[in-house]
Amino acid sequence: xxxxxxxxxxxxxxxxxxxxxxxxxxxxxxxxxxxxxxxxxxxxxxxxxxxxxxxxxxxxxxxxxxxxxxxxxxxxxxxxxxxxxxxxxxxxxxxxxxxxxxxxxxxxxxxxxxxxxxxxxxxxxxxxxxxxxxxxxxxxxxxxxxxxxxxxxxxxxxxxxxxxxxxxxxxxxxxxxxxxxxxxxxxxxxxxxxxxxxxxxxxxxxxxxxxxxxxxxxxxxxxxxxxxxx
Numbered sequence: 151x152x153x154x155x156x157x158x159x160x161x162x163x164x165x166x167x168x169x170x171x172x173x174x175x176x177x178x179x180x181x182x183x184x185x186x187x188x189x190x191x192x193x194x195x196x197x198x199x200x201x202x203x204x205x206x207x208x209x210x211x212x213x214x215x216x217x218x219x220x221x222x223x224x225x226x227x228x229x230x231x232x233x234x235x236x237x238x239x240x241x242x243x244x245x246x247x248x249x250x251x252x253x254x255x256x257x258x259x260x261x262x263x264x265x266x267x268x269x270x271x272x273x274x275x276x277x278x279x280x281x282x283x284x285x286x287x288x289x290x291x292x293x294x295x296x297x298x299x300x301x302x303x304x305x306x307x308x309x310x311x312x313x314x315x316x317x318x319x320x321x322x323x324x325x326x327x328x329x330x331x332x333x334x335x336x337x338x339x340x341x342x343x344x345x346x347x348x349x350x351x352x353x354x355x356x357x358x359x360x361x362x363x364x365x366x367x368x369x370x371x372x373x374x375x376x377x378x379x380x
Contacts, residue, residue: 169231176238182379183245189375190252191367192316200316201244201251250338251315253292253369254376257322257358258283258345265355268368277366278321278359285354287345289322291336292358292372300328306357307349310342316362320369323357324348 187194258281266280291312298319299311306323310330313319326346336342347354360369 165228169228169235172235173231173238176235176242180238180242180245183242183249186254186375186379187245187248187252190254190372191362192252197248197316198241198244201248248315249376249379250294252318253314253320253360253372254379255290255292255338256373257281257290257292257320258287258356259290260287262287265353268366268370278323278357279369280355280357281345282353282355283345285344285346286326288341289325289343289345289356291338291340291342292320293318293338295320295336297330297332297334297336297342300330300332300334303349305350307351308343308346309349312336312342319361319364321357321359321361323359324351324355 184194187197260283262281262283264279265282266276268279269276293312293314295312295314297310298313299309301309303309303323306321308325308328309321309323310325310328311319311321322343324346325343325348327344328342329344330336330342345354345356351357358369360367360372
């Protein structure tokens with residue numbers, strides 16, 4: 151009898167250790183992503199609900215475990231812990247999908263320099279961030295989306311607009327060459343053009359904008375939010 155009790159105690163302690171390791175792993179995985187979205191000013195509850203509604207075969211909510219011994223309405227702490235882990239896994243999956251749909255990535259890679267930030271400049275508002283690199287340097291989509299404009303845009307020169315989830319739009323201006331077409335779906339990190347000096351520009355660079363529900367915001371809010379995660 152004593153041996154059986156010791157064996158049960160050992161199994162319970164082993165199960166508790168496994169649960170704690172899983173809980174710690176979920177906390178470590180979810181917290182940075184949660185912080186990233188909050189730092190970007192996105193409404194977490196609205197974001198999670200929007201992604202849940204549009205899974206489209208990418209995976210869905212994990213079903214909770216339901217266990218009632220002998221038909222009794224008994225609260226089982228082990229089942230509760232397992233369901234909490236499933237909820238965290240579901241949240242992690244949603245964040246993974248959402249992270250591809252918001253512009254947390256850099257529009258340029260390799261060697262470049264910041265030449266002008268977002269804010270007042272020369273008596274007028276500069277509504278984006280400028281990145282300078284060599285002529286023809288690749289320009290990348292910063293999130294999944296759909297190209298809504300890919301043409302000459304007056305002061306923008308050769309410009310690409312990409313519509314993303316959550317009411318977000320990104321703009322990439324002064325290109326030497328456009329590599330996408332209107333209506334085309336693009337993925338985060340996909341090359342959409344080449345850096346140039348077209349339109350109203352004083353040198354070779356990319357003028358990059360982020361707009362949320364039509365209002366311009368500082369692109370660096372998103373870039374800095376994603377820097378510690380990606």
